[in-house]
Amino acid sequence: MSASSVSPERSSQAQNVVAASYAPFARVVACVDASEFTQEVLSHGRAVAKALNAPLVLLRVLEAGFPSDNGPRDPVERKIRRREAEGQIMRLAEACSHDGGRTDTEIVEGSAAEQIALWVREHQSDLAVLGTHGEGGVTDWSLGNTVRRVLESGVGSVLLVPPSVSSDVVSYRRLLVPVDGSCRAESVLPLAVRIAKAHGAELVLAHIVPVPELTETGPLDKEDVDLRERLAARNERVARDYLDRLQMRVAASGVSTRVIMKRGDVRAKLSHLIASDADLVVLSARGHAARADAPYGRVTAHLMGNVTAPLLIVQRDAYAPVARRVNFRDADIRLSHRIGH
Numbered sequence: 001m002s003a004s005s006v007s008p009e010r011s012s013q014a015q016n017v018v019a020a021s022y023a024p025f026a027r028v029v030a031c032v033d034a035s036e037f038t039q040e041v042l043s044h045g046r047a048v049a050k051a052l053n054a055p056l057v058l059l060r061v062l063e064a065g066f067p068s069d070n071g072p073r074d075p076v077e078r079k080i081r082r083r084e085a086e087g088q089i090m091r092l093a094e095a096c097s098h099d100g101g102r103t104d105t106e107i108v109e110g111s112a113a114e115q116i117a118l119w120v121r122e123h124q125s126d127l128a129v130l131g132t133h134g135e136g137g138v139t140d141w142s143l144g145n146t147v148r149r150v151l152e153s154g155v156g157s158v159l160l161v162p163p164s165v166s167s168d169v170v171s172y173r174r175l176l177v178p179v180d181g182s183c184r185a186e187s188v189l190p191l192a193v194r195i196a197k198a199h200g201a202e203l204v205l206a207h208i209v210p211v212p213e214l215t216e217t218g219p220l221d222k223e224d225v226d227l228r229e230r231l232a233a234r235n236e237r238v239a240r241d242y243l244d245r246l247q248m249r250v251a252a253s254g255v256s257t258r259v260i261m262k263r264g265d266v267r268a269k270l271s272h273l274i275a276s277d278a279d280l281v282v283l284s285a286r287g288h289a290a291r292a293d294a295p296y297g298r299v300t301a302h303l304m305g306n307v308t309a310p311l312l313i314v315q316r317d318a319y320a321p322v323a324r325r326v327n328f329r330d331a332d333i334r335l336s337h338r339i340g341h
Helices: 008-020 038-052 075-099 112-123 145-152 189-199 222-251 266-277 298-304
Strands: 028-032 056-062 103-109 127-131 157-161 174-178 202-209 257-263 280-284 311-314
Touching: 028 038, 028 075, 028 112, 038 056, 038 075, 038 127, 038 157, 038 189, 056 075, 056 112, 075 103, 103 112, 112 127, 112 145, 127 145, 145 157, 174 189, 174 266, 189 202, 189 222, 189 280, 202 222, 202 266, 222 257, 257 266, 266 298, 280 298, 298 311
Parallel strands: 028 056, 028 127, 056 103, 127 157, 174 202, 174 280, 202 257, 280 311
Antiparallel strands: 157 311
16 A cells, blocks of 8 residues: 655654654674674674664674583684684674774674673663574574574564575665554654665555454354454454554655555464565564563564564563573464563
8 A cells, every 4th residue: 555645744743753762773783603694694784784873793702612522622722713703703894894884893702692692781782683593504493592592581672684585785675564553563663764764665564453263162153253253344444544544654754655454363474474575574572462571472472483584673671581481483382371562
């Protein structure tokens, strides 16, 4: 659906809303390693940092100690690995220098997941760019062990980059923003608008209307089916009005905007849209019914466990860390009691 025309007064109000609710990231940290997927992480980190006019930090973690033949840790091997890492990260930084922005480098030692989470927190890096897989290669899991542990630690906003994306210079053409009517979901719009403007991209607002659930102890009769259809039709009508208002507000900022509304399973429909209609997805970590003790809602956890396009997940609210692990591979089952984005 094409953008609607708006009055100058409404346009000015919408622009003010977009500008007032957006706080730029202090910095973007791209977590690189020696894997073949590092170039993809670097390319998307550069693309977002440049769009937001934020400094880019290249962070490389060397696992603490390098045991040889199960014997004492070899200090010579450690120095060699350190020197190789320094050479690699300097070459990556040199490649970034052509963008004209500021690029810093940092090498730390220790457990990769722990050091990434610690560094981001200590340096207040608002956005961490992580590859879904690293030196361990692609496995049956949608997320590698290191990135899973980083996400479980609750580092804040992250950009997840799958190995299937291009490692060339990134130019986003289409940004997808899932919305559910909540303030949390809408809070990512100013960020998405800024990235879309920088890349001349189209911004797509996506809303999935779930099929209303009815308690079933046997086949539904006609009255039950009619009731479910009336509820679904009512929800679609309300969602359409909501999307029209939201589209008008976003289009007033000068970004090409359209909306997509579908009915069905929210996770399945969004996964399909992302795979077929998005260069970058910008979404809130949690939605309208999220619990305070959960870093990610059920829908977001599902999408994180099935990454087919870069996901920029914005974590705005503080939450209490959860004791149990988040199983991103089987999020539909493990997180079935959690609601929201």
